[in-house]
Every structure is written in structure tokens, then in C-alpha cells.
Amino acid sequence: MEKFLQQLINGLTIGGFYALVALGYTMVYGVLKLINFAHGDMFMWGTLVGWALLAALVAPLAGMDLVAILITSVVVMGVIGAVGVTIERVAYRPLRKAGRLSPVISALGAAFVLEALARNATEARVKVYPQNLLENLPSIPLIGGVSLSGLQLLMLITCVLLMVGLYAFVQRTRIGTAMRAVSLDHDVSRLMGINVDQIITLVFFIGPALGGIGGVLVGLYYRSFDFTLGWIFGLKAFIAAILGGIGNIPGAVLGGFVLGIVETMATAYGGAGASAWKDAIAYILLIIILIARPTGILGETVAEKV
Amino acid sequence: MNVNSIATDKRQLSRLGYALLLILALALPFLGFMDRSKMSVAVLAGIYVILGLSLNIIVGYAGLFQLGHAAFYGLGAYTTAILSINYGVPVLLSIPIAALIAGIAAIIISKPILHLRGDYLCIVTIAFGEIFRIAAVNNIFGITGGSNGLFGTARPEFLLPWIEPIPLITLIAILIVYAITVRKSPLNVQLLGGAAIALAYYLPPLITGQEPLFVLSIVMGLLGLLVASMTHNFSYREAGALWGIAVVFALIMLIGGGNLAGAIDQGVRDTFKVGDPIEGPMGMTFVPVAFKRDPIPYYYLVLIFIIITLVGMLRLQDSRLGRAWLYVREDELAAEATGIDTTRVKLAAFAIGSAWAGVAGTLYASRFTVVSPDSFDFLQSVIIFCIVVLGGSGSIPGILVGTLGMVVLPELLRDVAPTFLIEGIGPFAILALILAFYIHSRRQHLTKAALEAGAIALAFIAPTLLTAQPSLYLAGIVAALVGVWIASELNRRDINPIPWLWGGAVIYIALLTLAGQGLAQSLSDGIHNFRITDWRDGLMGAAMVLMMILRPAGLIPERRRGIVFSAVAEVGEGESVSTPQLA
Amino acid sequence: MALLELQDIHTYYGHVHALKGISLQVEEGQIVALIGANGAGKTTTLRTISGLLRPRSGSIIFDGNPIHRMPAHRIVHLGLTHAPEGRQVFPTLTVQENLNMGAYTLGNDKEAIEENRRRVFKLFPRLEERKNQLGGTLSGGEQQMLSIGRALMSRPKLLMLDEPSLGLAPMLVKAIFETIREINRQGVTVLLVEQNARAALKLADYAYVLETGTIALEGPAGELLRDERVRKAYLGET
Incomplete structure (x- = not known):
């Protein structure tokens, strides 16, 4: 029971990361019906930029870890958001009317470019986050020997706040409603006077910005990373988005947590060989869900409009 | 001249083209510039041509996403290696077994997922590819040799x-x-x-x-x-x-x-x-x-398989199944309405394409005698996918071009330092290429285009002429690309780009001439320390983006065959049942 | 000067030459009907005016502004709205949110939006009853009301309606046409595309007949209603 609870907490934390990154996939898919393969690498760039900034800020802001992390997060959101906007402008916008295959190639190409840049920026080595950040955050003891570390709590709160904020933005504001309208129909949205290109640009800012912050959290949580992080983590986050029903914001969050928990549990209880197969769990889960429910857990059951 | 005879002429022409290509392919090992390592590249390229052709059945003909093709390629390679190492089965005999296993695996795997919409299928095929790789790394059933793979596959005999x-x-x-x-x-x-x-x-x-x-x-x-x-x-x-x-x-x-x-x-x-x-x-x-290690016999072996594949594909294209694929690709609903069992048809595409990837896997295993999970990872799937799409999905010449771009070029450029970018005729060739593309896109306004291109060319060349620093050509390449981009954007907005371009060129030249010394030094250092292997994937990625922007339908798009019935729907109002006319 | 004026508009769908030199005028305060068979180019004309399609040549002047090269969303700001064919309400947005999208160009001007909403609810009381329902769950007639109401939310000078009667029961068609007249009475100029030629001509002040991408005939609606050729081809009389 204790083990179970501890694993649940770990799963929730990791699930929160998946969810943050999944949001970017799902929002872009919503407005463009495009799998943004570069998103995972933008997330990884969030980890990378976060690492560089924290390494620079740790000394001048000694003892004020939270301030350093806050500054880092804000800057990373801006930088990665800008990267997202640039990629949309360069690699996706010219292909809006080019059929289904070309944007996929272009997206993969953009991902390769980002990854190669990161490979050379890190000299293909594993990079380690500053060691003693937030070490003195209190742990919160729960039942028995189970405890929620301060870092985990902080991360969960951050994830939940960002998701609730995004949901409120999309549901309650004029621009958010316009975003939903654009994801339903570009032409009709134009007839409403909505500048569709502007909305898409906004989506390509918000999604990568959230992914970038996810990258910083992942860096803080695992303490080290290398340039290949983006592909595997990104793919799993995309799977999380599909699990929940792509294009659907609560779905992405749910899918993220489901994937995080299932993966953690399966590794913890799956016996000796399970950790070697850890990365396959997400894929197997994806296939099972899609066979059982082709539009995801929260996806609409109605058939696509033809 | 009637339409039919034009068609036969065209056919005759492409037949002649294929004949010349075949003669060239047959003579390739004896051409003066071919050495052993280049022959090895040719063998590898041949295997990728077969892979491209096999994926083309799935992506090009049937219009299905498949980003996990490397799994079936790998399945064939592992089958051959296991049969050869553990049971002494000669590799040429294992070809049908490899094809069968890859084909059956494709049927089992794709059956439950074929009804998925394009993007879902895309991600599920990626997932299968990754599961295959993870399974191989984890030495599944104790037969795959883990992450080191299997050594000692026999050569063809x-x-x-x-x-x-x-x-x-x-x-x-x-x-x-x-x-x-x-x-x-x-x-x-x-x-x-x-x-x-x-x-x-x-x-x-x-x-x-x-x-x-x-x-x-x-x-x-x-x-x-x-x-x-x-x-x-x-x-x-x-x-x-x-x-x-x-x-x-x-x-x-x-x-x-x-x-x-x-x-x-x-x-x-x-x-x-x-x-x-x-x-x-x-x-x-x-x-x-x-066979020994010499690549030449492998080259001819692969060539034979390419010819078999090509003939088979041309036959398939014109068969009932081929036409069914075309309908399914263009409009699945309409195809279903005409009585085509779309699931079976799609399944057939997956099975045939995957089985043939298995054959390519056998050739790979017998050529390199080592199979390991890394050779069949996602990057390989992407490369095969790009071979099909970059050249023009559905087009056979496109696959040859795609292989040149995705496999041959990176292999040949492996040891080339990019100093050619700033030496000899290199920079001028690049400038000519950029301008040719630009002028081609503005061919309706040639005079204007020439004036615009002039500004770009001047900005490209002048800094180096004035400072005698050839490394400034690197900045010139960037400047030329930016110039082309600005010009196209301004043209799109009906703003005359000529004053902007010339103004920009003058400012750029002045800046670089006055302050270019330091920049030139660092550019020159950068280019001499540049190791292309570090940037291979990145360059490939940039090329992929660029290619798609310039030619979204691929370099040599497929000539559309048959009637495309979605054309009517595009007009928006549909076809009228009866069109009244004013008397 | 006319509120809307098309000069020799040519529009292509890929290689299909859909509009072959359309010229027409809509005078302020009028209801102008555009009738013709399926595939004649009626919807294409509206989509070209509203900027969803870009004409290859020709000019469109709306309220003194050339709009033929303007992106669609900016044209809406000038006071020209378009209720598209097949209603096309946002199915997963509520009625309220659909209407808010119609008022997108008003920004955050809460008062103006509220006032327009009241006007729309007065025209279509059914929408007020269902304001928290999702657009996709409405009946066909209600969706048509929502589509028209949504297009009115920005207080347009010119409202373009594409087949408002399509797929509706005869009773509803009558009601919708009544409402269009009412809208026009409140000062909104209307450009109406209809297959139901008789109803359209009865409602309109002026009409154009479209045939395979060109204007075959035009005139005051009353005259066209009496015109021998129109009666034969479009009103089903012998």
C-alpha cells in the first residue's frame, strides 16, 4: 500500500509533465490538424535553455532558488514560444494548402534541425542541472512512510495552475473562444472577422511556451538530460494527447496523468524485466486504446464530418 | 497528332530513359571514378531504392501513412540473420521466408488499426516501429542478441x-x-x-x-x-x-x-x-x-531485385488492385460506394509493401552480416518515408531521386569539408542556384526579376571583392536567402521590392566592408572546424523543410492517372442534376 | 454610388474557371437576389466577395473601399458579413458563444455586444431560449437562425445570405424570408443567394440570374418574375 501510494505520487508528477507537453500537441492539432513533430524538441530546448540560465543564475542568486527558477521559467516560456512561432512561420505556414504528406516531412525536418542544434550546443554530452537547488524544501509526510517531496508538490501545483489557467483562457475569453472556433472551421472563423493566422501564431506561442516550462520542470526533477530527450518524451506526450482525445484540452491533461501513472505502476510492479520495457508501455497503451476507442478517452464518439 | 500517339511517344521516351538508366546501372562498377567505397554506397543506395519502392505501395499508391517501415525491414533482416546463424539456412533461400514473416506480421499488426484516420495511423505505425526496436534491444525470446545485435550472417552463396x-x-x-x-x-x-x-x-x-x-x-x-x-x-x-x-x-x-x-x-x-x-x-x-566482401556482386544482386521490384510494381499499378488503391487514396468513401472492400485493399498494400521491405532486410543482412537494432530505428523509417515523399509520392523516378538525396548525397558528403562553400566556383554555383530558383518563380516578370536578382547578386559578391575575404561568401549566402525571402514577401503584397533590395544591398555591403574583418575571421574558423557528421541530421532536416516549401508535391510528382473524382467536390457547389438555361 | 460593386470578376478553383466576368451592383437599403442553378457560381460569387476566394482579375468595391485583395477577416470589419451555405454554426460552441464570435470585430465593447444580442434575440426569440445549448444540437431551422443572427452580431451594413431556405420545411422558409424582410427594414442591405427563385424574386428589389459563371440576365425583381425566359427556366412554368 505504501509503495502503491508512493508510486501514485511519482506517476502523478511525471504525468503532469506529459500533460504540459501534450497540451502543445493537442492545441496545434486542434487548429492545424498537424502533428507538430518539432514540439518534443522544443520541449527539450526548454530543458536546455533552462539549464543554461540556471547555471548562470545560481551564483548571483544564491539562496534564492525559487527566484532563480521563476526568472528561468519566464524567460524559457518567452524564448521557446518565440521558437514555436518562428517554426510555424518558416516550416508550416507555406504548406497550409499542400496536402497531408508535406507538412509531416516539414515537421520532421524542423525536429531534426532543432535536435542537431542541441546536439552541437551540448557537444552530445549529458548535462546536469545545478545540484542543490530547492534542497531545503520541506517534505510533506503522508500516511505511513509515504511522503510528498516539496519539489514534487511544487511541480504538481505549477502544472495544475498552468492547465487551469489555459482552460480558463480557452473557455472564458474572447480570444480563447476564437481559438476553439478556428479549430472547428478556418473559413467560417474568417467570416466572423477572426484573423486566423494570428490565432495560429498565438497557439504556436502558448503551446511551446508550456512545453518549454515542462522542459525546465523535467530538468529539475531528473537533474540531467541530453539532446535525445525531446524525441522520446515528445512522442510519449503526443501519445498522451491521443489517449485523451486529440484536440481536446482536458483530454490531453487526463491522457498525461493516465500515461504517467500507468508507466510508473507498470515499471514498479511489472517484475524484473519491466524497466527495460518501460518505453514500450506508452506505445502498447496507445495501441490498446486506439483499437478500443479510436478517438481517445474523451474524444467525441461521433464520426468525422465528411 | 492525336492524344493516343502523344501518349505512346511519351511512353516510348520514358522507355528509352529507363533503358539508358539500366545501361548506366549495369556499367556503373566499371566507370573510372567508382572505387570500392563508392560501390558500397551504391549497394546501400540500391537497398534503399527497394525500400522506397516497397513503401511507395503503402504511401504512394494506397495513400496510407507508414512511419514505421523500418520495423519490417528489420524483421526481414533479423529473420535472415537468425536463420543463417542458428540454422545455417543459405541467405538467398531465406528471402521468401523473410518476406513471408514480414508480410504476415504486417497483416496481424495493421488489421486492427487500418480503420484509423491518417494521423492516428501515422502515430501508431511509429509506435510499432519503436516497439520492434525496443523488443530487439531487450533480446526478445533470446534470439535477437540485444543491443549489440547478431553477428556472422552468411554471405550469399x-x-x-x-x-x-x-x-x-x-x-x-x-x-x-x-x-x-x-x-x-x-x-x-x-x-x-x-x-x-x-x-x-x-x-x-x-x-x-x-x-x-x-x-x-x-x-x-x-x-x-x-x-x-x-x-x-x-x-x-x-x-x-x-x-x-x-x-x-x-x-x-x-x-x-x-x-x-x-x-x-x-x-x-x-x-x-x-x-x-x-x-x-x-x-x-x-x-x-x-560472395566475398567485394561490393560488386552485391551490387548486381541488388540491381536484379530492383528490376524485379520495378516490373512487379508496374504490373501492380495497372492491375485491379492498383486501380483500387488509387480510388481508395483519392476518395475512400466513393471507393467504398463503388463496391471496393477498402479494408482488404489497404491490408493488401500493407502486406505487399512490408513483405518487400523484408526482402530488402535480407539483402541488408547478407551484405553487412551484422544486424543491430540501431539500423532499424525511427530515423531509418523517416529516411525511407522521405525517399518516397521528397521525390514525389507515387512516382518511381521520384524514388530514385529521393534515394540520391537522402542516402547517396549524405554518404558522399561525409568527409567533405564545407570549404567548397567559400572556395573556387562553389559560392557562385550556390548564388546561381538561388537566383535561378528565384527568377524561375518570377518568370512572368523577367525584367523586374533580373533587377531584383541583380541586387541580391551584388550583395553576395561585393563584400568579398572589397575586402578580399572569401569567408564573407557565407554571410552572402544568408543575405541572398533573406533577400529572396523579402522579395517574395513584398511581391506578394504588391510592393515593389526593387528599391528595398537595392537599399538593403548597399547597407549590407557597407556594413560588411567596414566591419567585416572580425566576422570574416570567425566565419573562416567556423567553416574549417566544421564537422559534417555532427550536423548531418540537422542539414537533412533543413533540406526536408526547404524541399517541401519549394516543391510540396515532391521533385518529380506522379503523373495523375485515371479520373480523380474529388475534383467535382472541390468546386463547392457540386454537379447539377439538370442545368436550366435561359432560352 | 452603390454599396457593393463587382467589376468583371474572374475566379478560379485550381484550373476550373468558375466565375467568368461577373459584374453586379447592390444599392444601399435594397434586397438583391442572386438566382441560378446548382453550379452556376452563386456560392463562389459570395465567397469571392467575402474574401475566402481571391479573384484572379476584376475589382470589388464595398462602401468606397477596394476589397478584392483584402483578407476575409478585414472585410468583416468594414461591415460586410456572410452567413455561409449550409449554416455552418460552430457545433461545439454554445449559441451564446456562436453569437459572441459573430461580434468578434467589436472587440471587448460589452455594451455594443449586449445591444446587438438583444436585437438578435428579438428577431429570433428561439435563440434566447437555447442560448446555453451547443450549436450542433439545434434543429436545422434553429441553426439557420443562429447563422443569420451570428452574421448580424457585428451590425453589418451588408448581409450576404447563402441559401437560407436550404433543407428547411416550407413553414420555416416563410418565416425566415419574413425575418429577412424585417432585417432589411431595420436598415441592413441584403444580398441573397437562393435556389428558391420564386420566393427570392418576391422578396427582392433587384435580381441577377447566374448561368455557368456569367450573369445571364438582370433587372428589377418584379420584372424578372414576369419574364418569360425566367418563368420557363427557373419557376418551373411552361
Whole structure:
């Protein structure tokens, strides 16, 4: 029971990361019906930029870890958001009317470019986050020997706040409603006077910005990373988005947590060989869900409009 | 000229193109600039051509996403390696087994997911590809050798039946095929051409008295066959051409035939491991022949498979199944409405394409003798996918071009330092390329385009001329690309770009001339320390983005066959049942 | 000067030459009908005016502004709205949110939006009853009301309606046409595309007949209603 609870907490934390990154996939898919393969690498760039900034800020802001992390997060959101906007402008916008295959190639190409840049920026080595950040955050003891570390709590709160904020933005504001309208129909949205290109640009800012912050959290949580992080983590986050029903914001969050928990549990209880197969769990889960429910857990059951 | 004859002319032309390509492919190992390492690249490229063609069935014909093709390629390779290492099955015999296993796996895997919409299918195929890789890394069932893979797959070996007199039997076989090929021509023309083939066939050993020259005989016979089959209408002219070839050939034999014999004998012994003859049943003798590390025999083996694949694909394209794929790709609902079982049709595409990827896997395993999970990861799937899409999805020439771009070019550029970007004619070639693309896109306004291109060219060249720093060409490349982009954007908005471009060029030149010394130094350092292997994937990615922006439909898009019934829907208002007209 | 004026408009769908030189005028305060068979180019004309399609040549002047090269969303700001064919309400947005999208160009001007909403609810009381329902769950007639109401939310000068009667029961068609007249009475100029030629001509002040991408005939609606050729081809009389 204790083990179970501890694993649940770990799963929730990791699930929160998946969810943050999944949001970017799902929002872009919503407005463009495009799998943004570069998103995972933008997330990884969030980890990378976060690492560089924290390494620079740790000394001048000694003892004020939270301030350093806050500054880092804000800057990373801006930088990665800008990267997202640039990629949309360069690699996706010219292909809006080019059929289904070309944007996929272009997206993969953009991902390769980002990854190669990161490979050379890190000299293909594993990079380690500053060691003693937030070490003195209190742990919160729960039942028995189970405890929620301060870092985990902080991360969960951050994830939940960002998701609730995004949901409120999309549901309650004029621009958010316009975003939903654009994801339903570009032409009709134009007839409403909505500048569709502007909305898409906004989506390509918000999604990568959230992914970038996810990258910083992942860096803080695992303490080290290398340039290949983006592909595997990104793919799993995309799977999380599909699990929940792509294009659907609560779905992405749910899918993220489901994937995080299932993966953690399966590794913890799956016996000796399970950790070697850890990365396959997400894929197997994806296939099972899609066979059982082709539009995801929260996806609409109605058939696509033809 | 009616439409039909234009079509036949076109067909004739592409037939001629294919014939030239085939001759070039056959002669490739003997061209002066080909060395052993380049031949190895050619073998690898050949395997990718087969992979591209196999994926083309799934992506190009049936219009399905498949980003996990490397899994089936790997399945074939692992099957061959396991059969060869553990059970001593000769690799050529394992080809059908590899194909079968890959095909069956494809059916089992794709059946439950075929109903998924495009993007879901895309992600599920990626997932399958990754599961395959993870399974191989984890040494599933204890047979895949874990992350190191399997070593020691045998090289291809076969038993050459040796029936005396083998030259005569070969000649008869060639003549029979020849007779079938030209059966529509008058008998005397047939006889004339046949005589030329037979003569050319017997010339080398006859003139020189050297038996090994029968190898050349077979080449000559096949060449004659090629000439006969490539022509549309075999007449006196073609038969005469055969005689001409025979005479030229005889002259060559008279002059240099003697020396050739020794060289050929030596060459065969160098490339192949020839064993002692084995007595078979009914007095037949078999000579065991095995490949060595030399890439040339592999090259021809792969070439044979490419030809088989091509012929098979052309047949498939025109078959019932091929047309069904076309309908499914263009409009699945309409295809279903016309009674096509879309699931079966899509399943067939997956099964055939994957089985053929398994064959490519066998060739890979026997060529490299090592199979490991890394060789079949997602990057490989992407490369194969790009080969199909970059060249133009559905188009066979496109796949050849795609392979050149995705496989051959990166391999050849592996050791090239990018100093060519700033030396010799390199920078000018790049400038010419950029401007050619730009002017082509503005071909309706040539004068304006020339003025705009002039500004870009000046900005490109002037800083280097003024400062004598060739590394500033690097900045020039960036500037030219930015200039082209600005010009197209301004044109799109109906703003005359000429003053902006010239203004920008002047400012750029002034800046670089005044302050370019430091920049030139760091650019020069950068380019000399640049290691292309570090940037391979990145350059490939940039090329992928660029290609798609410039030619979204691929370099050599498929010529659309048949009627595309979605065209009506695009018009928006649909077809009218009856259109009233004012009297 | 006319509120809307098309000069020799040519529009292509890929290689299909859909509009072959359309010229027409809509005078302020009028209801102008555009009738013709399926595939004649009626919807294409509206989509070209509203900027969803870009004409290859020709000019469109709306309220003194050339709009033929303007992106669609900016044209809406000038006071020209388009209720598209087949209603096309946002199915997963509520009625309220659909209407808010119609008022997108008003920004955060809460008062103006509220006032327009009241006007729309007065025209279509059914929408007020269902304001928290999702657009996709409405009946066909209600969706049509929502589509028209949404197009009115920005207080347009010119409202373009594409087949408002399509797929509706005859009773509803009558009601919708009544409402269009009412909208026009409140000062909104209307450009109406209809297959139901008789109803359209009865409602309109002026009409154009489209045939395979060109204007075959034009005139005051009353005259066209009496025109021998129109009666034969479009009103089903012999």
C-alpha cells in the first residue's frame, strides 16, 4: 500500500509533465490538424535553455532558488514560444494548402534541425542541472512512510495552475473562444472577422511556451538530460494527447496523468524485466486504446464530418 | 497528332530513359571514378531504392501513412540473420521466408488499426516501429542478441549448375527469349537479327580461343536481347544495328581479346569464392559459388531485385488492385460506394509493401552480416518515408531521386569539408542556384526579376571583392536567402521590392566592408572546424523543410492517372442534376 | 454610388474557371437576389466577395473601399458579413458563444455586444431560449437562425445570405424570408443567394440570374418574375 501510494505520487508528477507537453500537441492539432513533430524538441530546448540560465543564475542568486527558477521559467516560456512561432512561420505556414504528406516531412525536418542544434550546443554530452537547488524544501509526510517531496508538490501545483489557467483562457475569453472556433472551421472563423493566422501564431506561442516550462520542470526533477530527450518524451506526450482525445484540452491533461501513472505502476510492479520495457508501455497503451476507442478517452464518439 | 500517339511517344521516351538508366546501372562498377567505397554506397543506395519502392505501395499508391517501415525491414533482416546463424539456412533461400514473416506480421499488426484516420495511423505505425526496436534491444525470446545485435550472417552463396556445353545452352536460352520478343516481326528479319546475336556470341572465344571469354559472350547476348526488346517495332534497321554491334565487337576482340581473358578469369576468382565442383544427380555438376566482401556482386544482386521490384510494381499499378488503391487514396468513401472492400485493399498494400521491405532486410543482412537494432530505428523509417515523399509520392523516378538525396548525397558528403562553400566556383554555383530558383518563380516578370536578382547578386559578391575575404561568401549566402525571402514577401503584397533590395544591398555591403574583418575571421574558423557528421541530421532536416516549401508535391510528382473524382467536390457547389438555361 | 460593386470578376478553383466576368451592383437599403442553378457560381460569387476566394482579375468595391485583395477577416470589419451555405454554426460552441464570435470585430465593447444580442434575440426569440445549448444540437431551422443572427452580431451594413431556405420545411422558409424582410427594414442591405427563385424574386428589389459563371440576365425583381425566359427556366412554368 505504501509503495502503491508512493508510486501514485511519482506517476502523478511525471504525468503532469506529459500533460504540459501534450497540451502543445493537442492545441496545434486542434487548429492545424498537424502533428507538430518539432514540439518534443522544443520541449527539450526548454530543458536546455533552462539549464543554461540556471547555471548562470545560481551564483548571483544564491539562496534564492525559487527566484532563480521563476526568472528561468519566464524567460524559457518567452524564448521557446518565440521558437514555436518562428517554426510555424518558416516550416508550416507555406504548406497550409499542400496536402497531408508535406507538412509531416516539414515537421520532421524542423525536429531534426532543432535536435542537431542541441546536439552541437551540448557537444552530445549529458548535462546536469545545478545540484542543490530547492534542497531545503520541506517534505510533506503522508500516511505511513509515504511522503510528498516539496519539489514534487511544487511541480504538481505549477502544472495544475498552468492547465487551469489555459482552460480558463480557452473557455472564458474572447480570444480563447476564437481559438476553439478556428479549430472547428478556418473559413467560417474568417467570416466572423477572426484573423486566423494570428490565432495560429498565438497557439504556436502558448503551446511551446508550456512545453518549454515542462522542459525546465523535467530538468529539475531528473537533474540531467541530453539532446535525445525531446524525441522520446515528445512522442510519449503526443501519445498522451491521443489517449485523451486529440484536440481536446482536458483530454490531453487526463491522457498525461493516465500515461504517467500507468508507466510508473507498470515499471514498479511489472517484475524484473519491466524497466527495460518501460518505453514500450506508452506505445502498447496507445495501441490498446486506439483499437478500443479510436478517438481517445474523451474524444467525441461521433464520426468525422465528411 | 492525336492524344493516343502523344501518349505512346511519351511512353516510348520514358522507355528509352529507363533503358539508358539500366545501361548506366549495369556499367556503373566499371566507370573510372567508382572505387570500392563508392560501390558500397551504391549497394546501400540500391537497398534503399527497394525500400522506397516497397513503401511507395503503402504511401504512394494506397495513400496510407507508414512511419514505421523500418520495423519490417528489420524483421526481414533479423529473420535472415537468425536463420543463417542458428540454422545455417543459405541467405538467398531465406528471402521468401523473410518476406513471408514480414508480410504476415504486417497483416496481424495493421488489421486492427487500418480503420484509423491518417494521423492516428501515422502515430501508431511509429509506435510499432519503436516497439520492434525496443523488443530487439531487450533480446526478445533470446534470439535477437540485444543491443549489440547478431553477428556472422552468411554471405550469399549458390550452386552454379555446370552442364557441358554450357555456352551452347545459354545461347539457346537467349535465342528463345529473343524469338518470343520479336515474334511480331517478319521471319527473315528475325533470322537476320538472331544470326547477329549468335555470331557476336561466339566471336570472343572463337577469335581468341580463350574459354573465360564466354562471360563476355553472355553479356553480348543479353545486350542483343536488350536492343531487341527496347525497340517498338523490330525491323531491318534494328537487325542491322545488331550486325553493326557484332562487327564492332569482333574488331575489339581481334585487338585486345587475348589480354581480356586473363583479366576476367582473375576478376572472377577475386570477387567470388569458387568451390570444388559437386557431382549432382543425373550426371549434373554443380559449382558452389559464394560472395566475398567485394561490393560488386552485391551490387548486381541488388540491381536484379530492383528490376524485379520495378516490373512487379508496374504490373501492380495497372492491375485491379492498383486501380483500387488509387480510388481508395483519392476518395475512400466513393471507393467504398463503388463496391471496393477498402479494408482488404489497404491490408493488401500493407502486406505487399512490408513483405518487400523484408526482402530488402535480407539483402541488408547478407551484405553487412551484422544486424543491430540501431539500423532499424525511427530515423531509418523517416529516411525511407522521405525517399518516397521528397521525390514525389507515387512516382518511381521520384524514388530514385529521393534515394540520391537522402542516402547517396549524405554518404558522399561525409568527409567533405564545407570549404567548397567559400572556395573556387562553389559560392557562385550556390548564388546561381538561388537566383535561378528565384527568377524561375518570377518568370512572368523577367525584367523586374533580373533587377531584383541583380541586387541580391551584388550583395553576395561585393563584400568579398572589397575586402578580399572569401569567408564573407557565407554571410552572402544568408543575405541572398533573406533577400529572396523579402522579395517574395513584398511581391506578394504588391510592393515593389526593387528599391528595398537595392537599399538593403548597399547597407549590407557597407556594413560588411567596414566591419567585416572580425566576422570574416570567425566565419573562416567556423567553416574549417566544421564537422559534417555532427550536423548531418540537422542539414537533412533543413533540406526536408526547404524541399517541401519549394516543391510540396515532391521533385518529380506522379503523373495523375485515371479520373480523380474529388475534383467535382472541390468546386463547392457540386454537379447539377439538370442545368436550366435561359432560352 | 452603390454599396457593393463587382467589376468583371474572374475566379478560379485550381484550373476550373468558375466565375467568368461577373459584374453586379447592390444599392444601399435594397434586397438583391442572386438566382441560378446548382453550379452556376452563386456560392463562389459570395465567397469571392467575402474574401475566402481571391479573384484572379476584376475589382470589388464595398462602401468606397477596394476589397478584392483584402483578407476575409478585414472585410468583416468594414461591415460586410456572410452567413455561409449550409449554416455552418460552430457545433461545439454554445449559441451564446456562436453569437459572441459573430461580434468578434467589436472587440471587448460589452455594451455594443449586449445591444446587438438583444436585437438578435428579438428577431429570433428561439435563440434566447437555447442560448446555453451547443450549436450542433439545434434543429436545422434553429441553426439557420443562429447563422443569420451570428452574421448580424457585428451590425453589418451588408448581409450576404447563402441559401437560407436550404433543407428547411416550407413553414420555416416563410418565416425566415419574413425575418429577412424585417432585417432589411431595420436598415441592413441584403444580398441573397437562393435556389428558391420564386420566393427570392418576391422578396427582392433587384435580381441577377447566374448561368455557368456569367450573369445571364438582370433587372428589377418584379420584372424578372414576369419574364418569360425566367418563368420557363427557373419557376418551373411552361
